[in-house]
Amino acid sequence: MKLYHAAASPFVRKVMVLLHETGNLDRVEIVNTVLTPVAPAANLTGKNPLSKIPALERASGATLYDSRVITAYLDDLFDAGLYPTGSRRWETLTLEATADGIMDAGVSMIYDIRLRPEDKQWPDWGEAQWSKIVRTVGALDAQWMSHLSGPLDMGQIAIGCALGYLDFRHDARGWRDHAPALAEWFAAFGERPSMQATRPA
């Protein structure tokens, strides 16, 4: 399998952490992919017309995207149990969606700053994205610590990658001020070898 990859992408990192945690890193070939929303990757558009990463090209069958489809597929393929059964399953899926929402907001702030010409930037946009992030880390802190402290699942991995992206690109804004219990959880979660091995630089 080929994984279309960029180390800075928190969505790609979810897949990489899953591969590390399940001991299956050697099952994928990493294809470094350079793209932005306004500059599609020529080597990817034939596989994913949206030109978004991660995308997982398989020996046969459709190339898979987006990250949640890929993580669910790999979990199934490796029988990894990262999507538990019972009520915890729905919490796990909701946590992963929550993490992806934090990533969407954080990445869109970066795109606004880096890709838009200065005279077309809209600071209110970035502030609204950051408000969304503050609200969400606060909700995680208030309502999700019990789940986050349970057995490893894909919700935890996704939240770890989302918080890692906030540290990577938005460190100065200080998300920890709004979520002290979550910050304590992440201090321990971020020490996992899978997280250390995939830290964006």
Ligand code: BEZ
């Ligand atoms: C970034 O550089 O922040 C980034 C790169 C690829 C995908 C998402 C974010």
